[in-house]
Amino acid sequence: xxxxxxxxxxxxxxxxxxxxxxxxxxxxxxxxxxxxxxxxxxxxxxxxxxxxxxxxxxxxxxxxxxxxxxxxxxxxxxxxxxxxxxxxxxxxxxxxxxxxxxxxxxxxxxxxxxxxxxxxxxxxxxxxxxxxxxxxxxxxxxxxxxxxxxxxxxxxxxxxxxxxxxxxxxxxxxxxxxxxxxxxxxxxxxxxxxxxxxxxxxxxxxxxxxxxxx
Amino acid sequence: xxxxxxxxxxxxxxxxxxxxxxxxxxxxxxxxxxxxxxxxxxxxxxxxxxxxxxxxxxxxxxxxxxxxxxxxxxxxxxxxxxxxxxxxxxxxxxxxxxxxxxxxxxxxxxxxxxxxxxxxxxxxxxxxxxxxxxxxxxxxxxxxxxxxxxxxxxxxxxxxxxxxxxxxxxxxxxxxxxxxxxxxxxxxxxxxxxxxxxxxxxxxxxxxxxxxxxxxxxxxxxxxxxxxxxxxxxxxxxxxxxxx
Numbered sequence: 001x002x003x004x005x006x007x008x009x010x011x012x013x014x015x016x017x018x019x020x021x022x023x024x025x026x027x028x029x030x031x032x033x034x035x036x037x038x039x040x041x042x043x044x045x046x047x048x049x050x051x052x053x054x055x056x057x058x059x060x061x062x063x064x065x066x067x068x069x070x071x072x073x074x075x076x077x078x079x080x081x082x083x084x085x086x087x088x089x090x091x092x093x094x095x096x097x098x099x100x101x102x103x104x105x106x107x108x109x110x111x112x113x114x115x116x117x118x119x120x121x122x123x124x125x126x127x128x129x130x131x132x133x134x135x136x137x138x139x140x141x142x143x144x145x146x147x148x149x150x151x152x153x154x155x156x157x158x159x160x161x162x163x164x165x166x167x168x169x170x171x172x173x174x175x176x177x178x179x180x181x182x183x184x185x186x187x188x189x190x191x192x193x194x195x196x197x198x199x200x201x202x203x204x205x206x207x208x209x210x211x212x213x214x
Numbered sequence: 215x216x217x218x219x220x221x222x223x224x225x226x227x228x229x230x231x232x233x234x235x236x237x238x239x240x241x242x243x244x245x246x247x248x249x250x251x252x253x254x255x256x257x258x259x260x261x262x263x264x265x266x267x268x269x270x271x272x273x274x275x276x277x278x279x280x281x282x283x284x285x286x287x288x289x290x291x292x293x294x295x296x297x298x299x300x301x302x303x304x305x306x307x308x309x310x311x312x313x314x315x316x317x318x319x320x321x322x323x324x325x326x327x328x329x330x331x332x333x334x335x336x337x338x339x340x341x342x343x344x345x346x347x348x349x350x351x352x353x354x355x356x357x358x359x360x361x362x363x364x365x366x367x368x369x370x371x372x373x374x375x376x377x378x379x380x381x382x383x384x385x386x387x388x389x390x391x392x393x394x395x396x397x398x399x400x401x402x403x404x405x406x407x408x409x410x411x412x413x414x415x416x417x418x419x420x421x422x423x424x425x426x427x428x429x430x431x432x433x434x435x436x437x438x439x440x441x442x443x444x445x446x447x448x449x450x451x452x453x454x455x456x457x458x
């Protein structure tokens with residue numbers, strides 16, 4: 001059976017979806033923060049002098065990166081039932097994306113000329129000072145656009161959180177759809193909200209990339 | 215834990231058919247995506263503004279609206295709107311094809327643009343027809359550039375297939391999820407599932423490495439046997455998400 005597009009349902013569902021959109025945004029912002037900080041820690045750990053550190057770190061990263069986010073989410077939610085789903089979702093999103101951002105940081109660190117490391121050695125700076133004052137300030141500047149791109153792609157993967165009952169936008173859309181049997185309108189609306197939010201941001205990142213000379 | 219593995223052995227037929235559904239969705243989704251990437255990618259290189267414009271709009275549309283929404287739209291909304299109902303797996307194949315095809319179009323465009331301009335000019339000087347030029351000179355070189363990015367997209371696609379579980383296609387995740395609820399072995403069940411996906415991802419990476427090597431050979435570029443075992447190149451794995 002076919003139905004005509006019901007504009008009334010669009011107006012009806014819009015506030016609900018917008019409500020869900022804030023959760024989506026919250027998850028994206030905090031997920032990105034976790035990914036940005038953890039990714040940096042992993043990238044630095046991957047440069048540790050001992051293989052006892054670098055090999056396990058690399059193996060775990062490869063494993064997390066090669067397995068589906070949705071399985072990780074459902075698994076984590078089933079194991080940590082006492083933690084709020086949104087918190088579980090943010091942490092899992094953050095960890096999953098940290099395996100990607102760490103590579104971005106690594107590339108940024110590798111791009112710092114060797115002479116900088118040598119100069120630090122010649123000045124007998126401690127490892128801490130070397131990282132903090134010399135290497136990271138140069139490495140991090142270049143990775144900002146890439147991190148932004150990951151934030152955008154994370155944004156588009158936040159609907160996965162609906163699976164673990166986080167009330168984000170798609171959860172709300174599905175909920176409304178099931179109650180009123182109007183799927184077309186709500187999913188179209190949800191898709192358009194994603195497009196409207198992510199396209200300008202991706203244009204901005206492209207501009208930033210050009211300005212930083214990538 | 216033993217409970218789980220004896221149940222695992224009992225359920226082997228269901229698991230096998232679940233694995234089959236996952237592979238089916240991955241392979242056909244990837245083929246659809248490959249086709250669409252070439253169509254949209256080559257359109258974006260056209261001299262006609264209309265063709266470039268159409269390609270741009272389609273690519274941005276399917277990249278910008280989340281895959282999850284697209285899948286749900288095809289599964290829930292399309293039957294309401296048009297009266298046609300697709301099977302869940304077909305919905306998956308279509309959604310994966312459209313979404314990853316849009317990402318792949320950028321890969322095709324970038325790779326063709328990265329072929330040195332001199333190659334194009336030389337083909338022109340030899341009076342090759344545009345089709346001949348593309349087929350014999352530009353694409354073989356661009357193809358080598360595309361493979362690592364396509365590998366990353368393929369793994370991303372594989373990682374998206376558990377979404378089929380949500381639209382009640384009987385994929386691998388559905389099969390193991392059933393086992394989990396029957397045995398109550400949460401940790402073992404999800405660990406097994408993760409390992410399954412990891413093995414699949416690694417196998418696909420190896421296949422793509424083989425493909426890359428044969429493509430390089432055809433260009434006369436030597437690649438040692440060791441290159442087959444490399445995992446997805448880390449930096450390009452990071453960049454596959456780039457420019458989203």
